[in-house]
Amino acid sequence: MRLKVYADRMSEPSRAVVIFCKINGIDFEEIKVDLAKRQQYSPEFKELNPMSKVPVIVDGKFKLFESHAILIYLACAFPGVADHWYPNDLFKRAKIHSVLDWHHSNLRYGAVKFVQNVALGPALGLPLNPEAAALGEKILSAALDKIESFWLKGNGKFLLGSNQPSIADLSLFCEIMQLEVVDEKDRTRILGPHKKVQQWIENTKNATRPHFDEVHKILFKVKERLQQQQSVAAISDNTSSTKTTLHSKM
């Protein structure tokens, strides 16, 4: 029976799992759970994951959620996966766990808070909250500082000084890619000071191509749509401010 992956490619951890399957030649069926349509709250999906989150995998009778747990399971259960993704070496593996655990309350927490509150919230039925966005940016920037100065220490092309990517690279990289949907000047302000992070993003893109491009296609489409909406809003703002000015002169 083929592995089933329940995912929405607009979700960072979903993309990490889908790219992992593709790059490692795992035969799988991708089933879309549309977060914008709130399909994660359907009774059928809640049977798979009562936490109403994607991704979820079903491998025969075995169901699993939480993307880090899924990536580890896939790396161990499918014999074709190259060792660098989740090395057998006890020490290397422990460091990968450490990065992944750190991710939850730092990079992920900050990035989700920021991106939802400046861009994606309305698509998920949530309001944009500038105060929450500011807090999100603070946490996100602190996390990027730590990636730059600590997790990318050394001369390796990837996290933990490695020359090949691990599941930690994939997970954190997909998180940061979500910043594509925010305003260009916001992204430049946040990512600009982190040169090593920028180089690592390029390295991870290159290491995961062509799957990176294909799986992130939807993100770039959403980015385009949001940019168009912003342009329309800016024109409309200018028009209304002209009107206001005219009005106030009357």
Place this chain on the structure above:
Amino acid sequence: MRLKVYADRMSEPSRAVVIFCKINGIDFEEIKVDLAKRQQYSPEFKELNPMSKVPVIVDGKFKLFESHAILIYLACAFPGVADHWYPNDLFKRAKIHSVLDWHHSNLRYGAVKFVQNVALGPALGLPLNPEAAALGEKILSAALDKIESFWLKGNGKFLLGSNQPSIADLSLFCEIMQLEVVDEKDRTRILGPHKKVQQWIENTKNATRPHFDEVHKILFKVKERLQQQQSVAAISDNTSSTKTTLHSKM
């Protein structure tokens, strides 16, 4: 060379690691990092963990932080550790990863936010914030609901329907024990509706005794001190309100 564990027993994940070492007969040296004295920010400690968090272990030349990563490492590196703590079985192990990953943004996030904002904040140099406490309680209660209805599903005494504890039980249990320092009526309101959680707490206490009692001693001392402070504050409040009443009659 003996394993070194840098910890503060007032920290939930520190207690989990210390109990794990003791219960599995791991020979270790515990080095206190006093969070109330902000020792986690010292240059010496930042050499061990630039994130300024406890616990950290040093095993020979190998340094590691993030408590879940540490528990997994210890279970794999020390041959005396019983299999039930971190089973070799791929499927059981994957489920334990799933619980541990879920923990970060749910039980831990809610519990820390709540406990710091109703009780422990001032000891760490942070103000008490009733609004943050209310949000923390909401997230904490939702997490307890999920433990009750999902992670404790079945007839096992422990998480995931097991009859013996795993590192996931230890980690989540130490988190919930932190509620000991909050006001009795708050704890009753929050834990009261969760009968299976209460029974699981008792099961985990019993399974980790006598180490549970010894390692949590400091928490119970802090609880006693906070209760005394509250009694004094209540008496002083009564006195001042009497005075105010008298004053207003004047």
